[in-house]
Amino acid sequence: MFTDFDFGVVLSSLPYLFGTGMVFTLTLTALAASGGIILGTVIAMMRLSGIAALAIPAKIYVNFMRSLPLVLVIFWFYFLVPYIGQWMTGASRPISVGAFTSALVTFTLFEAAFFSEIMRAGIQAIPKGQTSAAQAIGLTYGQTMRTVILPQAFRNMLPLLLTQTIVLFQDTSLVYVISLTDFLGAASKVAQRDGRLVEMYLFAAAIYLVICITASTLVRRLQRRVAIIR
Amino acid sequence: MSAIDPQASAKPMIAIDNISKWYGPVQVLNGCTTQVTKGEVVVVCGPSGSGKSTLIKTVNALEPIQKGAITVDGIGVQAKGTNLPKLRARVGMVFQHFELFPHLSIIDNLMLGQCKVLGRSKDDAHDRGLKLLGRVGLSAHSHKYPGQLSGGQQQRVAIARALSMNPIVMLFDEPTSALDPEMVGEVLDVMIELAREGMTMMVVTHEMGFARKVANRVVFMDRGEIVEDATKDDFFDKPRSERAQTFLSKILAH
């Protein structure tokens, strides 16, 4: 059955798969995760601010993003970002921003909704007494958040944030729909060029599997350590 | 019933023979041996962590053992080829936390085992269920759900559920220790009545009043061992071991 398969094609395309594809995937994951966590934290604070003008839009944003398929959101931003760019710069035509920027904006904004739910749970889990204690020593709201609440929430939620980042890592493969060359895109291009779909897709699956299982094992180990300290 | 010396009728309903059990490296039962004969009421007591709950759960193999043997009505619990569900159906069990099935109404709780295990018809199971509810004084509640009853009522339903299977022996695992004090009496009353009707019973409990009233024998456990296995009068009047004396003085002090 496997006699006509040629895994040599995998070997010869390794530099392209990792040097171009995987570097793209990891860059996109890292940037979108950082941006998503920061934006997500802001959204979470808005939702918990008790000010309706901030809380309601934040809630709508989160529920909106969570109701849409990521593929649709990718298409949306792919066509929307040039118009946003035009509006922001006052240019006369939609400006071309490049697929990478568009993907980065998409993933950051999309994942922020999911990160914000994690951060919201994290902030809510900090006992009320912590806020009272911080304010009792004279810290302002902003200082309380920055120096007391958020660091604790962030540390407690770190395993969940990282798990969501692994999901994000897998989700980045969907940039395939706007023809970007991430790891899967690279594998796919080689597969089509050489007519070696079986070998390339099996290899890609194996690599994703190894990376994700390794990463989630590490997260689980971290989780155990966080649980002990708490 | 209690006037007859149970040792004389001498047919062991439950025979526990030198059993030991480990959780990993921790030994929780150490060479326990005792018997319950037909019609006998045996109370098992001891400090918490002494292994008494574990011991009673080994009788219907809810807890496996690593050494020794148990027979119920002559059937080896650990023997290969023993049909455990069939055996368990004949051994009624009442749990500390009632363990009624929360998604089923009271009458359905009583019917589930009858229909699915004994294969009784729905009508038959329903009739028997209602009769038993009457016996524990809860006929009016048959269509309520467990969450709508008090703890004492739930435990009486649990006893009725066990009885609905026509058990040859009843096991009670601390049946009153999760109850508010004012509800202990109603449950004990049902158990006392059951004992007086001649039901063979093995009861893990701290209720020494219950033991005095209906027990034939008392088994005292500590650290996984059976320290004392005596008639009721001997146990209360002249406990031999120091550990049993300490336990009794603590528990009878208030």
Place this chain on the structure above:
Amino acid sequence: MNYNWNWRVFFDPSPEGTGTYADMLLSGLSWTIATALCSWIIAFSLGSLIGVLRTLPSRGAQRIGTMYVELFRNIPLLVQMFLWFYVVPELLPGSWGTWLKQLPNASFYTAVICLGFFTASRVAEQVRTGIETLPRGQRMAGTAIGLTTWQTYRYVLLPNAYRVILPPLTSEFLNNLKNTSVALTIGLLELTARARSMQEFSSQVFESFTAATVIYLGISLIVVTLSSKLETRIAVPGSR
């Protein structure tokens, strides 16, 4: 912005010649719903089975359940889609593979199987959690009245576990529905794919995607409403 808004575009005939753009989107919607429902049947039954395996006392059963979950959760859905579509037919004995590839609506069947197996791993985790949150005594009580292991699950553990996990199961159902859009990569003409082709044919980016967005939001709303209705209906009297 110099964008030509044209909300009447939905009533223009689509270049496919079989109706308007609105018809095109609706046909996409029906594929989305059909794929979501069919794959959910697989996901729910297989997921329940795998979830149960992970709660059985048998080490072997637990290991099989864990391996399944790890395998299907750690490969991106899109890659799984390609594996089912391009790779599986090649690995089957020759005639089967050819038969599979020539099946009409191959992309629909592939999407159903792929999503079913993928979502099953998520359902399994929920079912396992649901069973594990039940008091340990429930299993014992079922066993003690003589129910077999299967009967204990069927009449005691699962009915309670499903009640506990209804809200997260609803999310998984919606995730599964949203994930049907990934199947556009293997040629399934579902809602997102139809919105995309409408945008290409008509150049009305915003109208096309807005329509798809509104439809997805509407479905979410309906599913969430139905689910909370169901939750009230199956709620046990007297439980918190």
